[in-house]
Amino acid sequence: MSTTLLLIQTLNGLQFGVMLFLMAAGLTLVFGIMNLVNLAHGSLYMMGAYFAAAATSWTGNPLLGIALAIPAALILGLLVELITLRTLYQRDHLDQVLCTFGLILFFNELARVLWGSAAIPMAIPESFTGFVTIIPGLIYPKWRLAIIVVGLLVALLLYVLITHTRLGMLIRAGASNRAMVGALGVNISLLFTLVFGLGAALAGLAGAMVAPLLSVEPGMGDPILILTFVVIVIGGIGSIRGAFIASLLVGLIDTVGRAFLPALLREAFQTQSANTVGAALASMLIYILMAAVLFFRPRGLFPPKGR
Amino acid sequence: MRVDLRLLLILLVVACLALLPVAALLAEEPYWMRFWSRIMILGLAAAGLNLILGFGGLVSFGHAMYVAIGAYTVGALRHHGVEGGLPDILVALGASAGVGLLIGAICLRTSGIFFIMITLAFAQMTYFFFVSLEQYGGDDGMRIASGTQLGPLHLDDTLTLYYSAFLLLCGVIFLTWRLVNARFGMVIRGARSNEQRMAALGIPVFRYRLTAYVISAMICALAGVLLANLTLYISPAYTHWTRSGELLIMVILGGLGTLFGPVIGAIVLLQLEDLLAHITQHWQLFLGPILILVVLFARGGLLGLLAPRQVSQRPAEEIDG
Numbered sequence: 001m002s003t004t005l006l007l008i009q010t011l012n013g014l015q016f017g018v019m020l021f022l023m024a025a026g027l028t029l030v031f032g033i034m035n036l037v038n039l040a041h042g043s044l045y046m047m048g049a050y051f052a053a054a055a056t057s058w059t060g061n062p063l064l065g066i067a068l069a070i071p072a073a074l075i076l077g078l079l080v081e082l083i084t085l086r087t088l089y090q091r092d093h094l095d096q097v098l099c100t101f102g103l104i105l106f107f108n109e110l111a112r113v114l115w116g117s118a119a120i121p122m123a124i125p126e127s128f129t130g131f132v133t134i135i136p137g138l139i140y141p142k143w144r145l146a147i148i149v150v151g152l153l154v155a156l157l158l159y160v161l162i163t164h165t166r167l168g169m170l171i172r173a174g175a176s177n178r179a180m181v182g183a184l185g186v187n188i189s190l191l192f193t194l195v196f197g198l199g200a201a202l203a204g205l206a207g208a209m210v211a212p213l214l215s216v217e218p219g220m221g222d223p224i225l226i227l228t229f230v231v232i233v234i235g236g237i238g239s240i241r242g243a244f245i246a247s248l249l250v251g252l253i254d255t256v257g258r259a260f261l262p263a264l265l266r267e268a269f270q271t272q273s274a275n276t277v278g279a280a281l282a283s284m285l286i287y288i289l290m291a292a293v294l295f296f297r298p299r300g301l302f303p304p305k306g307r
Numbered sequence: 308m309r310v311d312l313r314l315l316l317i318l319l320v321v322a323c324l325a326l327l328p329v330a331a332l333l334a335e336e337p338y339w340m341r342f343w344s345r346i347m348i349l350g351l352a353a354a355g356l357n358l359i360l361g362f363g364g365l366v367s368f369g370h371a372m373y374v375a376i377g378a379y380t381v382g383a384l385r386h387h388g389v390e391g392g393l394p395d396i397l398v399a400l401g402a403s404a405g406v407g408l409l410i411g412a413i414c415l416r417t418s419g420i421f422f423i424m425i426t427l428a429f430a431q432m433t434y435f436f437f438v439s440l441e442q443y444g445g446d447d448g449m450r451i452a453s454g455t456q457l458g459p460l461h462l463d464d465t466l467t468l469y470y471s472a473f474l475l476l477c478g479v480i481f482l483t484w485r486l487v488n489a490r491f492g493m494v495i496r497g498a499r500s501n502e503q504r505m506a507a508l509g510i511p512v513f514r515y516r517l518t519a520y521v522i523s524a525m526i527c528a529l530a531g532v533l534l535a536n537l538t539l540y541i542s543p544a545y546t547h548w549t550r551s552g553e554l555l556i557m558v559i560l561g562g563l564g565t566l567f568g569p570v571i572g573a574i575v576l577l578q579l580e581d582l583l584a585h586i587t588q589h590w591q592l593f594l595g596p597i598l599i600l601v602v603l604f605a606r607g608g609l610l611g612l613l614a615p616r617q618v619s620q621r622p623a624e625e626i627d628g
Contacts, residue, residue, distance in 0.1 A: 023481050031420070037420060037423070042460070046557070079558045082597055086604075087603055088603075091420065093366060093420055094360075094366050094555070094559065094563075095559075095602050097423065097552075097555065097604040098369070098494055098556060098602045099598070099603065100596040101555075101556070101596075101598065102554050102596065102597075102598030102599040102602070103595060103599065104593060104595070104600075105591040105592075105594055105595035105598070106591070106595030106596055107595075108591065109589050109590075109592040109595070110592060112589065113589050113592060123613060147394060151620065181446075181504055189544060220528050222472065222548075222549075226427065226431060226548065229424055229427070231429065233420075233424045233425075233428075235419060237420065243440035267317075276439050276441055279439060280435055280436055280438070280439025283435040283438075283439075284431075284432045284436065287428040287429070287431050287432045287435075288425075288432065290341070290425070291425060291432075294413075294416070294417050294421055294424075294425050295413055295416060296415045298416055298418075299421065300422060
């Protein structure tokens with residue numbers, strides 16, 4: 001187990017983490033402000049990936065494809081919010097879970113109808129193919145590095161948006177006391193739609209950026225959705241800061257755990273079964289982390305104040 | 308003259324279920340029995356979930372885990388050469404009670420959305436645990452050599468399985484009826500309405516909820532034993548999160564906190580899937596929106612639609628529907 005390998009896996013974990021953050025930021029805002037459990041967030045991610053792949057084969061330019069996927073996901077998100085989710089804000093979580101579960105079934109099948117069951121390949125943008133030398137002896141794929149940079153930039157932008165703008169102030173106020181913000185004359189329903197659109201665009205961005213790395217296929221949003229929920233629950237629902245820290249934590253623990261835990265156990269116990277136990281334990285790690293966090297802090301690491 | 312449509316529907320369903328094998332034998336369509344066995348088995352699991360979801364207000368998004376534990380018990384015992392039926396049932400009940408006690412004790416510390424998510428997390432852990440069990444087929448799952456045998460009863464026989472599922476289902480519904488109308492059920496339902504008030508009355512809500520959670524886990528494990536006998540196959544897919552989602556849908560579809568709701572929900576959901584699958588390959592495209600419409604417009608589920616108006620809101624009275 002060399003240092004280089006560890007560094008590369010750490011970067012991979014970071015890349016996974018920032019991608020999770022793009023998903024988690026939208027989900028945690030939607031939950032924090034509108035009190036809506038949106039299982040269909042993973043579908044927006046999947047549709048973002050499909051939009052990027054489709055727009056790429058249409059324009060011939062992956063960068064343009066990704067750029068087009070973001071507004072497309074935004075529009076789709078707004079449509080979903082206006083048509084179905086709007087009526088669900090006052091309902092209990094159970095109704096929301098079921099309704100958005102129905103949306104998942106619908107979108108997965110829609111993708112199958114429109115683009116087929118087989119995975120669609122998508123090229124990495126030309127200027128980002130190949131590797132870059134970070135420090136001598138450590139080379140890393142350019143595109144993954146680009147994802148990390150974009151993810152961190154988005155995090156910075158969100159930070160500025162939330163803490164230094166009027167919209168951000170309203171979002172924070174909405175997260176701590178919805179009714180009071182409405183009573184002060186703010187158009188809550190417009191704010192909801194805006195926030196949902198923002199979350200959808202971020203999910204679309206995440207899907208579009210990882211589309212060249214993964215296979216674009218129906219149902220690709222489901223595993224990432226569960227992980228995103230793990231992230232926002234660990235971070236404390238409604239907290240962007242919590243989502244950021246928890247994303248990186250989950251990304252790093254999951255990636256590094258999968259890469260090294262089987263080998264570590266094998267060295268420690270010298271048996272063949274250590275390998276399979278290690279692999280199983282590695283895929284369970286983040287869920288164990290989540291259960292542990294909830295056991296000691298039932299409302300997550302950074303619960304928003306005032307509720 | 309007031310006719311309780313719900314009661315009529317329920318009597319009709321029970322009569323049909325009891326007589327279905329006769330029709331299936333006459334029509335020489337044994338597939339009907341297998342299909343309806345599946346419906347009743349999933350209905351049984353949904354009835355187990357309903358105990359904590361409908362009456363306790365605890366949204367568990369991981370109950371497929373206990374169905375899988377029941378199924379894997381049968382698979383594992385047969386794999387290690389343990390024949391006979393009693394061990395299947397006892398081990399399944401014991402394992403689900405043990406796991407349920409442990410996981411329930413952790414999960415019930417949280418509430419609301421956190422409870423939904425932590426139950427989901429444990430179901431995911433179980434999923435990956437079963438995937439890692441390579442001696443039981445790992446990712447692909449494993450065939451089971453023979454079913455559960457209780458004396459002369461061979462549960463892997465179609466007709467035997469059908470009536471076992473039917474009787475067990477009736478038994479569980481009867482048990483639920485006794486349970487929710489007893490003091491125990493009053494506490495569970497009271498805690499759903501107002502946990503603080505129950506605690507203020509000096510009732511240890513946590514213990515009652517944990518007991519209900521464990522009972523519901525054991526019912527689901529029994530359903531798992533039957534499911535293993537139906538398919539003679541086990542796979543980690545049994546504890547996939549979409550399976551837990553389907554159980555939730557059955558309960559909601561039929562009517563939350565009604566005795567027969569989960570069964571009605573299972574019948575409607577599986578029939579709907581079957582029907583749509585016959586019409587189009589892309590049946591999920593239509594099932595999704597149908598679910599959404601049911602959630603948006605049929606509050607109280609299908610039994611709620613049929614309920615006489617003043618009966619829909621009465622948390623503290625006798626539950627008979």
